[in-house]
Amino acid sequence: MTNDALVRIDSAFFAYPSEPDQIVLRDVSLTLEEGSFTGLIGPSGAGKTTLCRLLAGFVPHHFDGPFAGTAAIDGHDLSTATIGDLAASVGYVFESPHDQLTGANTTVFDEAAYALENLGIPAEEIRGRVRECLETVGIGHLADRHPQALSGGQCQRLALASVLAMRPKILVLDEPTSQLDPLGAEEVVQVIARMHDRGFTVVLCSQDIASYAPHADRLLLMEEGRITADGDPRSVLRHAAEREAPVAIPEPVRIGLELRRRGAVADTVPVPLSVVEAAVELSPLIGDLTPAPAKEDEPVASGAAGTVTVRAERIAHVYDGGVRALDGLEVTLDRGCVCLLGQNGSGKSTLAKHLNGLLKPTEGQVLIDDLDTRAHRVAQLAQQVGLAFQNPDDQLFKRTVEEEVAFGAKNLGHPADRVRRLVDDALTRLDLQQLRHRNPSELSLAARKRVAVASVVAMDTPVLVLDEPTGAQDAPGNALLGRLVDELTAEGKLVIAITHDVEFARLHATRIVVLAQGTVLLDGTPSEVFAQPGTLSTTFVLPPAVARIAAAAGIPQPPLATEQLLGRVLPTVP
Amino acid sequence: MIGYAPGDGFLHRRNAVTKLSWAASLSATVFLMPEAWMVWTVVALVALTTAAGGLARRLIRPTWTILLPFGISLAVLQGLFNPDNTTTVLSLGPVAFGLEGIVHGVLILGRLATVLLTFFLLLLTTTPKQLTAGLAARGVSPRFGYAILAAIEFVPDMQRRSQAVLASQQARGLDVKGSLGQRVKAFASLLGPLITGALIASDTRAMALEARGFSARGERTHLALERYGTVDRTAVWTAGLLFLAALGLKVL
Numbered sequence: 001m002t003n004d005a006l007v008r009i010d011s012a013f014f015a016y017p018s019e020p021d022q023i024v025l026r027d028v029s030l031t032l033e034e035g036s037f038t039g040l041i042g043p044s045g046a047g048k049t050t051l052c053r054l055l056a057g058f059v060p061h062h063f064d065g066p067f068a069g070t071a072a073i074d075g076h077d078l079s080t081a082t083i084g085d086l087a088a089s090v091g092y093v094f095e096s097p098h099d100q101l102t103g104a105n106t107t108v109f110d111e112a113a114y115a116l117e118n119l120g121i122p123a124e125e126i127r128g129r130v131r132e133c134l135e136t137v138g139i140g141h142l143a144d145r146h147p148q149a150l151s152g153g154q155c156q157r158l159a160l161a162s163v164l165a166m167r168p169k170i171l172v173l174d175e176p177t178s179q180l181d182p183l184g185a186e187e188v189v190q191v192i193a194r195m196h197d198r199g200f201t202v203v204l205c206s207q208d209i210a211s212y213a214p215h216a217d218r219l220l221l222m223e224e225g226r227i228t229a230d231g232d233p234r235s236v237l238r239h240a241a242e243r244e245a246p247v248a249i250p251e252p253v254r255i256g257l258e259l260r261r262r263g264a265v266a267d268t269v270p271v272p273l274s275v276v277e278a279a280v281e282l283s284p285l286i287g288d289l290t291p292a293p294a295k296e297d298e299p300v301a302s303g304a305a306g307t308v309t310v311r312a313e314r315i316a317h318v319y320d321g322g323v324r325a326l327d328g329l330e331v332t333l334d335r336g337c338v339c340l341l342g343q344n345g346s347g348k349s350t351l352a353k354h355l356n357g358l359l360k361p362t363e364g365q366v367l368i369d370d371l372d373t374r375a376h377r378v379a380q381l382a383q384q385v386g387l388a389f390q391n392p393d394d395q396l397f398k399r400t401v402e403e404e405v406a407f408g409a410k411n412l413g414h415p416a417d418r419v420r421r422l423v424d425d426a427l428t429r430l431d432l433q434q435l436r437h438r439n440p441s442e443l444s445l446a447a448r449k450r451v452a453v454a455s456v457v458a459m460d461t462p463v464l465v466l467d468e469p470t471g472a473q474d475a476p477g478n479a480l481l482g483r484l485v486d487e488l489t490a491e492g493k494l495v496i497a498i499t500h501d502v503e504f505a506r507l508h509a510t511r512i513v514v515l516a517q518g519t520v521l522l523d524g525t526p527s528e529v530f531a532q533p534g535t536l537s538t539t540f541v542l543p544p545a546v547a548r549i550a551a552a553a554g555i556p557q558p559p560l561a562t563e564q565l566l567g568r569v570l571p572t573v574p
Numbered sequence: 575m576i577g578y579a580p581g582d583g584f585l586h587r588r589n590a591v592t593k594l595s596w597a598a599s600l601s602a603t604v605f606l607m608p609e610a611w612m613v614w615t616v617v618a619l620v621a622l623t624t625a626a627g628g629l630a631r632r633l634i635r636p637t638w639t640i641l642l643p644f645g646i647s648l649a650v651l652q653g654l655f656n657p658d659n660t661t662t663v664l665s666l667g668p669v670a671f672g673l674e675g676i677v678h679g680v681l682i683l684g685r686l687a688t689v690l691l692t693f694f695l696l697l698l699t700t701t702p703k704q705l706t707a708g709l710a711a712r713g714v715s716p717r718f719g720y721a722i723l724a725a726i727e728f729v730p731d732m733q734r735r736s737q738a739v740l741a742s743q744q745a746r747g748l749d750v751k752g753s754l755g756q757r758v759k760a761f762a763s764l765l766g767p768l769i770t771g772a773l774i775a776s777d778t779r780a781m782a783l784e785a786r787g788f789s790a791r792g793e794r795t796h797l798a799l800e801r802y803g804t805v806d807r808t809a810v811w812t813a814g815l816l817f818l819a820a821l822g823l824k825v826l
Binding site: 056058087101126127148356377378396 | 578701702703716720723724727728730731734735738739741742743744745746747748749750751752762763765766767770771774775778779780781782783784785786787788789790791792793794795796797798
């Protein structure tokens with residue numbers, strides 16, 4: 001243990017007051033050096049957020065459950081220091097973008113200045129710092145806007161700017177990019193990396209390991225409240241991959257490990273972490289490439305069309321205030337899993353709300369088979385189209401998971417025994433059987449999200465629209481939702497998924513529709529769409545990592561999956 | 575309905591505390607005045623000030639939107655049911671409108687007009703931050719200032735949430751435009767997530783506030799703090815004395 005440790009935690013145990021028997025931190029000991037960049041990885045419920053909260057003093061002061069052990073944060077003994085005492089040392093960015101607004105400011109500028117005013121920083125210095133930080137995170141032009149008028153992504157950047165302006169020694173970020181489009185997330189990670197370069201100590205918890213692992217100098221793997229691996233990112237990710245820990249291993253690591261397993265690269269060479277490193281490792285191995293197959297192996301929509309066809313005919317939608325969110329959009333959706341991609345504000349969610357009549361087009365028409373959404377109530381259209389929103393907390397209100405999942409099915413007037421069967425089936429598919437008698441509000445965000453999806457699945461509609469279905473899920477949760485989508489499409493349902501997760505789209509979409517500025521930019525199979533990285537970048541979408549690695553290594557017609565890539569580079573090695 | 579409108583008139587340039595003092599003083603004073611003509615003289619003076627500040631057009635519509643229906647209700651209720659009614663000004667069959675009641679209604683309406691106009695002027699020419707900064711500089715707790723700001727922001731915040739909840743429940747087949755029974759059911763399913771969501775949000779917000787130095791001890795900076803000079807000091811004292819004078823006259 002060195003002398004310049006900024007954080008020192010010894011044998012910490014903790015349980016939340018609502019569930020005192022459920023230990024969420026178990027014998028956690030940790031030292032963080034000044035200027036380090038530490039990533040926290042692990043499945044949902046592993047204790048990552050709780051550890052972040054401990055660093056800021058929320059545990060055990062705001063969440064005052066049973067706590068044992070000792071912790072010193074920047075010289076403050078956690079047993080006596082208050083959250084306020086730690087505020088000058090620790091800056092914290094929360095996952096939920098709007099909830100972390102102070103609610104006391106009417107402009108973005110004032111919101112970012114709020115903490116500095118509380119800390120008594122001189123006015124001129126506040127103005128300078130705030131302007132600089134807003135520019136740093138790319139929202140300088142929004143300084144006069146009302147914070148509540150920001151999108152989720154803009155709000156997350158504001159939260160980051162508000163914290164950066166405080167110049168805390170330690171930046172603690174809990175899923176700071178979960179609401180951002182891929183390039184937006186990449187930009188925020190770059191900002192965080194720059195802050196680290198300038199001397200900030202960074203602790204980042206995110207399921208998007210691939211985006212930040214190359215910048216981190218240490219990863220902690222947490223499982224069931226314990227730190228089970230601790231070291232440099234390459235060794236921790238290799239360790240996690242080899243023992244199949246429930247985390248999303250970045251594709252560069254996966255490819256690197258496969259090259260080592262097949263003997264193409266010496267086992268002692270550290271595995272690559274970034275797209276560039278993987279491409280550099282791959283390039284010398286490219287000899288006589290096997291030609292790309294005429295059609296890549298990718299999900300295929302079942303031959304028969306679904307039972308319902310959704311048609312948007314030259315629709316436009318203008319919100320009060322004049323924002324034109326959709327602009328002459330034309331698309332017909334009739335089978336398989338269609339993923340809608342596009343940057344924040346490209347019109348994806350607005351389109352989704354048109355598909356069940358929550359929004360009516362200001363021009364054009366939306367037809368669900370022959371039903372014109374303008375002439376029918378949402379409740380009537382819900383017989384055909386079920387929609388699960390991004391934020392589960394906007395819909396959960398029943399006392400048990402079971403009642404919650406039955407809510408939509410009952411509203412549609414299904415007989416009681418059918419409702420029971422549908423609920424049972426949805427609970428099984430979403431791995432919620434064990435939680436069926438629990439109160440939804442007591443569950444983790446990942447489980448609440450699955451309850452929200454289950455309640456729409458139980459409606460048994462021919463069309464399902466899922467807004468960011470994999471949000472807040474860990475690797476097993478992602479796999480579960482992927483399987484669900486595959487099963488639903490195999491049953492002939494039309495699934496429309498709005499997502500920023502290009503890996504999810506690659507694995508499960510039979511068709512991808514990319515939106516930009518309220519209209520269709522690209523429309524095709526995953527291979528067709530991801531083969532156009534230049535066009536995709538105009539709407540802040542990146543192709544899957546494998547395609548980017550292959551393209552950077554100079555492989556023509558870059559494949560989308562690791563197996564395809566290795567099959568072409570090392571065709572003779574099993 | 576009324577929010578801050580940027581400007582540089584003489585009312586915009588006055589300190590927020592000065593404007594709050596006058597709004598509070600005049601609003602309290604008119605409730606001590608016994609005669610309608612006195613109250614309406616105050617209303618006229620406030621209206622003249624509004625016009626001189628170039629703000630009349632912004633205030634006419636919101637003020638009348640409230641005063642007109644309230645005034646009609648007062649005229650009917652006071653004209654019909656005021657126990658002091660002795661002089662009939664209008665008879666419609668068995669129904670008689672009394673003069674005394676209508677005059678009393680005019681008095682009440684004048685008091686409401688004063689409260690509306692003075693506080694509308696305050697809101698129109700003062701940002702919430704200027705107000706809380708001004709109060710904090712006069713020794714009011716920052717927590718009280720936050721309560722004012724959060725209260726102002728509460729309504730639009732809840733509107734945003736309720737729209738999201740409503741959309742979410744409709745998407746699960748809830749009919750919000752059906753029979754009365756269906757609407758009652760819809761209301762319950764709206765209220766639940768609204769309250770739960772607000773509680774979850776308030777928990778995160780409480781942590782975010784603490785992490786941003788909400789409870790920090792020591793001197794605070796107020797970017798929105800305006801100059802509080804001799805003119806403002808004199809104006810605040812005058813507002814206080816006006817109220818005390820009205821109180822004295824009432825007691826005597």
